[in-house]
Amino acid sequence: xxxxxxxxxxxxxxxxxxxxxxxxxxxxxxxxxxxxxxxxxxxxxxxxxxxxxxxxxxxxxxxxxxxxxxxxxxxxxxxxxxxxxxxxxxxxxxxxxxxxxxxxxxxxxxxxxxxxxxxxxxxxxxxxxxxxxxxxxxxxxxxxxxxxxxxxxxxxxxxxxxxxxxxxxxxxxxxxxxxxxxxxxxxxxxxxxxxxxx
Amino acid sequence: xxxxxxxxxxxxxxxxxxxxxxxxxxxxxxxxxxxxxxxxxxxxxxxxxxxxxxxxxxxxxxxxxxxxxxxxxxxxxxxxxxxxxxxxxxxxxxx
Numbered sequence: 001x002x003x004x005x006x007x008x009x010x011x012x013x014x015x016x017x018x019x020x021x022x023x024x025x026x027x028x029x030x031x032x033x034x035x036x037x038x039x040x041x042x043x044x045x046x047x048x049x050x051x052x053x054x055x056x057x058x059x060x061x062x063x064x065x066x067x068x069x070x071x072x073x074x075x076x077x078x079x080x081x082x083x084x085x086x087x088x089x090x091x092x093x094x095x096x097x098x099x100x101x102x103x104x105x106x107x108x109x110x111x112x113x114x115x116x117x118x119x120x121x122x123x124x125x126x127x128x129x130x131x132x133x134x135x136x137x138x139x140x141x142x143x144x145x146x147x148x149x150x151x152x153x154x155x156x157x158x159x160x161x162x163x164x165x166x167x168x169x170x171x172x173x174x175x176x177x178x179x180x181x182x183x184x185x186x187x188x189x190x191x192x193x194x195x196x197x198x
Numbered sequence: 199x200x201x202x203x204x205x206x207x208x209x210x211x212x213x214x215x216x217x218x219x220x221x222x223x224x225x226x227x228x229x230x231x232x233x234x235x236x237x238x239x240x241x242x243x244x245x246x247x248x249x250x251x252x253x254x255x256x257x258x259x260x261x262x263x264x265x266x267x268x269x270x271x272x273x274x275x276x277x278x279x280x281x282x283x284x285x286x287x288x289x290x291x292x293x
Binding site: 011012015016019022023026027029030033034037052056059060063064066067069070071073074077078177178181182184185188189191192196197 | 206207208209210213214216217220221224227228231239243244246247250251254255257258259267268271272275276278279282283286287290
């Protein structure tokens with residue numbers, strides 16, 4: 001091979017980016033925590049409006065998707081192409097199901113008058129307005145990450161299929177996997193904060 | 199110059215056990231949330247979430263076999279996240 005590529009450098013670069021993501025969501029969690037301390041009872045009331053079932057199902061879906069993506073990375077290194085494609089496709093499918101769930105969840109909330117700047121929230125308790133504001137910002141930003149993650153998984157899937165990603169060069173798949181796991185990791189913290197109403 | 203990537207991976211079986219552990223912890227955190235423990239509910243939920251996060255990080259994200267650069271830079275990020283959280287509460291708490 002004539003062109004050199006620095007595989008561990010690519011991974012380090014990906015991690016540096018992931019650190020900024022951790023700080024980004026970390027900042028939003030701090031915001032949540034500070035307002036939770038100030039408006040504890042409103043946050044608890046707000047949390048009761050969220051359907052715990054959606055949260056649990058989406059948690060399970062993301063955990064399964066993370067597992068299948070991790071299995072796909074193992075499969076690439078073991079030269080088991082079929083397994084790799086299956087793993088990535090399963091991860092993609094789980095991402096899609098997650099978004100569909102989110103769609104139904106958000107529509108239900110919007111139908112019952114809970115959305116940013118809605119009359120119910122603006123005229124209601126301040127704490128609940130903040131709770132649902134954070135709910136839409138954090139889960140919305142997380143949803144955007146799911147979409148980006150799915151795009152990366154899809155590209156990896158195509159490249160594995162066409163043989164561009166092999167057991168010798170799989171940085172793209174590995175880094176896409178890292179991104180996907182981070183999105184899962186963030187959800188692991190979102191879930192108890194909003195649905196279990198700490 | 200190293201062109202190919204070093205091969206190190208977890209077997210499917212290990213990954214599957216990790217998934218089962220994560221699902222079990224999810225079950226625990228949901229069941230505990232129905233028991234009223236006052237202030238401790240928050241801490242238990244956060245401890246379980248952190249445990250799950252650590253498992254994802256170590257196994258799915260391969261941090262378990264990464265070198266010092268990634269391990270320490272990650273810990274550094276968590277350290278600064280800790281500063282951000284603690285200083286914010288320090289400020290808010292003494293206003």
